[in-house]
Amino acid sequence: MPSLSKPGTPTKTLIARWVELWDERESPTVLALVRILLASVVLVDLLMLGAHGVATWLWAPIEAGGVSISSQGDVPLFYRVFSASRSSANLLWVGLTISALAVGLGCFTRGAALAFVCLSAQAALINGPADRAIDKAIRIVMLILVLSPAGQVWSVDAKRKTGSFRGPPGLAPAWARYLILGQLVLIYSAAGLSKGGTHWYPWGGYGALYLSLQDPILAAGDFRWLAQPIPFFTTQLATASTHLWELAAPLVLVAAYYQRTRDRPGRLRRLFNRLPVRTAYVTLGILFHLSLAATLRLGIFPFAMLALFPAFFRPDELDRAYARARLLLARFRWLR
């Protein structure tokens, strides 16, 4: 890519490097994968909501059978446009479901993602308690997808433009994937830094995970047996590892920086480039989220976070992993 610094300038300024970074290009396949995975998780959640038939409980005004109270001066835009009724609450559910489906299929991707964000934000304003941290994270990523080329491949949009769902093989701006990666790092590191309870620290006995697993509302089972010495020690170890894993999130960005500047000198750079920092971080992250899904009732949280994990990798890295997986699968077929 041509340099943006002035001719004759020996080293690029920080600003020029910043501009170059966000102007980089790569295949949009990772963004498409994130789009499909995230929309699928959201869709499952919305279909569960529909199956329970509680759209009116969650999003209708309290007078129309809802559960959330809003003051007269605080009426969300949705109920200024539509009537404050049960059918409007169902309409909100329909809108969210159709827009999430359209994002997943890549059908008018940008418009669908924008519609989802607008409707989801209204749902949050109508019923604050029912809007969880993961809903916020989903809105942030969907907003990034609105402006991204995530719908250029593996989509109905691609089929309309090129006649093939696969879409054109060309490159597209990479900034959206970088932002999703940055958001993941921000969520984990902020969560790590926000752990103010003493039970996350040695002086609190690393009891955080044990306590969370004793919460009758959140625990997926009866974990009273964890009070035995060896299981309790395991929860202490898991508490410390979880906290350290969250705090270590910025190391993924450091590793990426050292990887890009591998020609430069420095012991730390050489060490980072020798160690599989990112792979280790992602592997631990997958284990962490799957353990959460198995032990705590956190709804879509672990799965929606895992849906963003492809953003840790460049498209060519995922292509290579896919090729290796296919080769492995072929070997198993031969064994059969």
Place this chain on the structure above:
Amino acid sequence: MSDSSTRRAKVRAAVIAYFVLFNVLAALPTPGTASAERLAQPFEQAELQRWSALLQAMGMDIEPNRLAESYLTFSLAVDRARALLLAPIEGWMWLTQTAQSWRLFGTPDQYANALTITAHAAGQSSVLYESRNPARRWNAALLEYRRIRAAYNPTRGGPPHTYPALSERLSEQIFESMPEVERVSVAFLQSRVALPGETPDPARSEAHALEFSRP
């Protein structure tokens, strides 16, 4: 690279810089919503004791009460500074509901709550649902669905504002499906979780109880 694409790249980089800066600032940890009433609660008092003991071990002679006062002053100052810093992006974050606050299990509680739903008929009571009790599972799939759970799951400040209306909707379902039921009560059974090595406290108390009679 043409002039127009260079200009576009610069504008994009500037917009991204703006959002990255303010989103990172917004994600910085805060001391939470502190208040004197909240700090007077048993769990917070125990937390203050533990932090005070740690600071004393490090040579800072500070009593829990003094620590609470300093914490309140500090959190108020942080809140004010944060509001000022985030003013340029506050409107956007409200409109899109994308405030960057990630306090995931920041302060696990030693006081646990179990939701109970009890039906009363002909002088007899029957617990239909109790959190984590495999024998009392009425409507469990709904009650444990994340968005409904969030409508009753209490924090240390109590259940959310949606709890009374949700309880009423649940009681309406019971009255409709069980004609013999005269009254429904919804409440939380509170207990203190003992960490291994601590003396277990078998006491369970009822809190935030609501009762609904057949209309």
